[in-house]
Amino acid sequence: xxxxxxxxxxxxxxxxxxxxxxxxxxxxxxxxxxxxxxxxxxxxxxxxxxxxxxxxxxxxxxxxxxxxxxxxxxxxxxxxxxxxxxxxxxxxxxxxxxxxxxxxxxxxxxxxxxxxxxxxxxxxxxxxxxxxxxxxxxxxxxxxxxxxxxxxxxxxxxxxxxxxxxxxxxxxxxxxxxxxxxxxxxxxxxxxxxxxxxxxxxxxxxxxxxxxxxxxxxxxxxxxxxxxxxxxxxxxxxxxxxxxxxxxxxxxxxxxxxxxxxxxxxxxxxxxxxxxxxxxxxxxxxxxxxxxxxxxxxxxxxxxxxxxxxxxxxxxxxxxxxxxxxxxxxxxxxxxxxxxxxxxxxxxxxxxxxxxxxxxxxxxxxxxxxxxxxxxxxxxxxxxxxxxxxxxxxxxxxxxxx
Amino acid sequence: xxxxxxxxxxxxxxxxxxxxxxxxxxxxxxxxxxxxxxxxxxxxxxxxxxxxxxxxxxxxxxxxxxxxxxxxxxxxxxxxxxxxxxxxxxxxxxxxxxxxxxxxxxxxxxxxxxxxxxxxxxxxxxxxxxxxxxxxxxxxxxxxxxxxxxxxxxxxxxxxxxxxxxxxxxxxxxxxxxxxxxxxxxxxxxxxxxxxxxxxxxxxxxxxxxxxxxxxxxxxxxx
Numbered sequence: 079x080x081x082x083x084x085x086x087x088x089x090x091x092x093x094x095x096x097x098x099x100x101x102x103x104x105x106x107x108x109x110x111x112x113x114x115x116x117x118x119x120x121x122x123x124x125x126x127x128x129x130x131x132x133x134x135x136x137x138x139x140x141x142x143x144x145x146x147x148x149x150x151x152x153x154x155x156x157x158x159x160x161x162x163x164x165x166x167x168x169x170x171x172x173x174x175x176x177x178x179x180x181x182x183x184x185x186x187x188x189x190x191x192x193x194x195x196x197x198x199x200x201x202x203x204x205x206x207x208x209x210x211x212x213x214x215x216x217x218x219x220x221x222x223x224x225x226x227x228x229x230x231x232x233x234x235x236x237x238x239x240x241x242x243x244x245x246x247x248x249x250x251x252x253x254x255x256x257x258x259x260x261x262x263x264x265x266x267x268x269x270x271x272x273x274x275x276x277x278x279x280x281x282x283x284x285x286x287x288x289x290x291x292x293x294x295x296x297x298x299x300x301x302x303x304x305x306x307x308x309x310x311x312x313x314x315x316x317x318x319x320x321x322x323x324x325x326x327x328x329x330x331x332x333x334x335x336x337x338x339x340x341x342x343x344x345x346x347x348x349x350x351x352x353x354x355x356x357x358x359x360x361x362x363x364x365x366x367x368x369x370x371x372x373x374x375x376x377x378x379x380x381x382x383x384x385x386x387x388x389x390x391x392x393x394x395x396x397x398x399x400x401x402x403x404x405x406x407x408x409x410x411x412x413x414x415x416x417x418x419x420x421x422x423x424x425x426x427x428x429x430x431x432x433x434x435x436x437x438x439x440x441x442x443x444x445x446x447x448x449x450x451x452x453x454x455x456x457x458x459x460x461x462x463x464x465x466x467x468x469x470x471x472x473x474x475x476x477x478x479x480x
Numbered sequence: 481x482x483x484x485x486x487x488x489x490x491x492x493x494x495x496x497x498x499x500x501x502x503x504x505x506x507x508x509x510x511x512x513x514x515x516x517x518x519x520x521x522x523x524x525x526x527x528x529x530x531x532x533x534x535x536x537x538x539x540x541x542x543x544x545x546x547x548x549x550x551x552x553x554x555x556x557x558x559x560x561x562x563x564x565x566x567x568x569x570x571x572x573x574x575x576x577x578x579x580x581x582x583x584x585x586x587x588x589x590x591x592x593x594x595x596x597x598x599x600x601x602x603x604x605x606x607x608x609x610x611x612x613x614x615x616x617x618x619x620x621x622x623x624x625x626x627x628x629x630x631x632x633x634x635x636x637x638x639x640x641x642x643x644x645x646x647x648x649x650x651x652x653x654x655x656x657x658x659x660x661x662x663x664x665x666x667x668x669x670x671x672x673x674x675x676x677x678x679x680x681x682x683x684x685x686x687x688x689x690x691x692x693x694x695x696x697x698x699x700x701x702x703x
Contacts, residue, residue: 083589094577389573392534393587393632394562396555473534477573 084399088407091383099411102375106415106453107422109365113449114423114441116357119430122439124350131343133211133269137176137306138339139313141299141320158295159333164323165299172315174308179206181298182286188279189254190242197238197279199255201286209302210275217249217264220282228284232260236268237276255279256290309340358445365449368415369456376408376464387468388476401469408461409454416453420446481639481671482508482531487540489526489694500526501537502694508673510639513666515682516675518691525644527691528675532567532642533560545639562591566633570645572625574617580604580628581613587636603635604628607661623654630661634670641665643674647681659684 092099143160165180182201187194200206203225207214215236224231232253239248252259260281269275287293301316303309313336324333380387387400423446427439489501500523508514518524529535530542533549536557542550549560567573574583584603588596604613607627617625626646633641643662647655659681666672666686674685682688683702690698 090577385573386575389575390586390590391558392532392561392567392569392573394558394590396558396590398555399590474529477534477569 084403084406085410088403088410091379092407092410095379098375098378102372102411103415103418105368105371106365106412106456107368107419109361109368109456110416110419110449110453111423111426112361112364113358113452114420114445115426115430115439116361117354117445118423118427118439118441119437120350120354120357121442121445122427122431122437124346124354125440126438127346127350128343131339131346134339135209135211135302136340136343137303137309138209139301139303139309139316140337140339141301141316142335142337143295143297144333144335158293159324160296160299161294162296164320165296167323168299168301168316168319171319172312174304174312175301176304177205177209177302179203179209179300180283180296181206181300182283182291182293183297184291186256186279186290188238188242190251193242195238195241197235197255197277198274199279199281199286199290201281201283201290203283205302206280206300209300212269212275212280213267215265215267217262219264225282225284228288229282230258230260230285230289231263231282233264233266233280234262235266235276235278235280237274238279239265255281258289306340309338313338362452365453365456368453369412369460372408372411372457373460373464375411376404376461377467379407380404380464380468383468384471384476384479387471388473388479391471391473392477397469400471401465404465404468405458405461408465409457412453412457412461415457416450419453420450423449481510481545482506483541483543484531485541485543487527487530487537487542489523489530489535490538499694501530503540504691504694504696505540506689506696506699508640508671510671511666511669513662513672513686514674515685515688516673516691517677517679517682517688518697519677522691523694524675524677524691526694528642528644528673531640531673532565533557562587563636564639566636566638566641568626568629568633568641568643568646570648572617572622572629572649574625574628574632576617579614579616580609580620580631583617583628584632584635587632591636593636599635600631603631606634607631621654622650623657626650626654626658627661630658630665634665639671641670641672643672645676645678646674647676647678655681 141160143158162180165178169175169178179202183198185196186199188197204219204222206212207219217233219233220231232255234242234248242248242253243251248262248265251262253262254260281290301312303312317332317336318328320334321328321332326332390400424441427441430437431439484504484506487501487504488499491498491500504527516524516527526535530537537550540550541548544560544564549557552560575586581600581604584600585596588599593599601613604610607630609624609627609631612620612624617628620628647658650658662672662674663684674681676682685702687701688698689696
């Protein structure tokens with residue numbers, strides 16, 4: 079029999095039992111939709127985190143004094159071990175360093191006229207903009223002379239700018255930070271990520287150390303390595319060098335911590351891959367349950383249509399024709415389930431994004447293809463046994479069946 | 481055209497062997513109109529199943545149009561049923577939810593015939609149902625359903641029309657109409673084998689083969 083005729087016949091018999099067919103299709107819809115939605119959630123989360131790491135650069139080493147974590151608590155603020163001397167030693171002795179930005183930072187109140195806000199004040203050098211990938215929006219960066227002479231100039235992050243000046247003019251205006259007057263010379267483009275990068279006020283390193291925080295040590299050292307491949311090598315050299323400078327034995331714990339962005343990214347990717355597999359796997363089980371639903375419906379259908387099968391055989395349908403018909407019916411159920419499941423899955427992930435704006439989802443094309451192919455295979459796999467059963471019926475018994 | 485030689489069919493029912501057919505031989509030529517009669521359990525249904533290629537004999541030969549059907553496999557049997565035999569059943573055996581037209585088309589579709597629609601339409605016209613081709617079985621009366629079934633049986637121009645109690649579910653008036661259709665078909669040269677237990681149906685056929693206990697009791701011509 080012609081393929082399209084079988085499809086037509088199958089569609090007819092599915093339509094004849096609308097509720098039952100719908101329930102069978104629903105099983106597959108839920109399976110496919112949950113695979114797509116689950117994977118899209120994990121993907122979205124992965125993507126937004128990797129995006130953030132990549133935005134900072136994967137060739138970044140972030141050095142902080144003190145051990146990064148002590149009993150699970152970050153404790154870098156009061157440790158005074160990282161100095162400008164360390165910084166210049168690293169710069170002179172370690173190869174492959176592209177940029178290095180020494181940092182002093184802290185929270186401070188900033189005021190303009192009657193408005194005020196809390197900001198992260200960062201005292202640093204010009205390298206900071208490059209290392210952290212900050213782009214100037216308006217105005218200018220520091221002159222080297224301003225850094226050398228602890229000039230009281232400030233560049234504002236976009237959130238701070240908005241809070242202090244709204245939409246008004248700000249260049250050459252004077253703001254107060256911890257009571258001292260600073261001249262605003264520029265503003266930064268919005269970064270828009272979750273790490274409050276837009277709530278910074280950046281001032282020259284020397285001004286920060288001497289005027290604002292009154293300290294002689296550094297709160298951090300951000301290093302951009304020439305290429306991503308060299309990052310592990312550089313990290314090791316710096317560790318060795320700093321231990322020597324700080325008179326720590328090579329086998330002892332260091333009094334500083336180095337965060338390696340590349341390593342972070344790799345860890346993250348490994349974690350999310352596990353999550354994708356886990357959640358995708360759980361969702362795939364529901365697809366399997368949908369397949370069992372198809373098998374159940376098809377078995378009922380075969381029993382119910384025993385007479386029909388007998389008639390078809392009597393008028394000349396070969397076993398193969400009957401097998402095909404029931405397989406196609408099962409495939410239509412799973413195929414329709416697959417298509418609607420994809421739509422529902424995409425709908426769910428869009429829905430999640432609009433209901434929870436902080437959640438980002440990303441529908442992966444591969445998950446669409448995989449779940450569709452998988453659902454089609456589920457239909458054929460679970461449809462085969464009932465179809466085989468139908469095609470093997472003895473026509474005489476089938477005709478006599480009431 | 482039909483040659484049955486010593487057909488035997490045995491079933492194993494538990495420990496007992498049932499001889500449903502116990503050495504049946506006959507010959508039916510083209511254009512004959514034969515009634516196979518007998519009471520229930522006589523073996524006539526088994527004989528019909530074998531003649532209709534729904535079943536194969538345990539022993540003996542069934543030769544249809546020169547082909548030995550008794551040694552064919554399932555696929556070949558399906559093909560013979562499709563091309564050489566037109567079935568008409570007591571309970572019409574139409575597929576529900578399909579129009580008369582689609583029902584009649586079906587054997588041709590299984591054969592991959594490209595003119596299925598036209599042939600099906602003209603077959604329905606031949607049995608006087610040209611007006612109702614788009615009706616589904618449940619919208620048709622018993623007599624009309626049986627006409628659809630006859631149209632389906634003749635649509636492929638088969639060698640034999642095999643009717644199993646075709647009037648069994650019909651009132652006497654409709655029954656006469658259906659028998660008239662068979663007579664007309666026979667007049668136009670078709671071979672018809674009709675299985676029945678009703679004497680007044682058998683008497684309308686040209687020849688009667690009476691079966692009892694798996695054997696032919698009588699084989700005679702009506703005058």
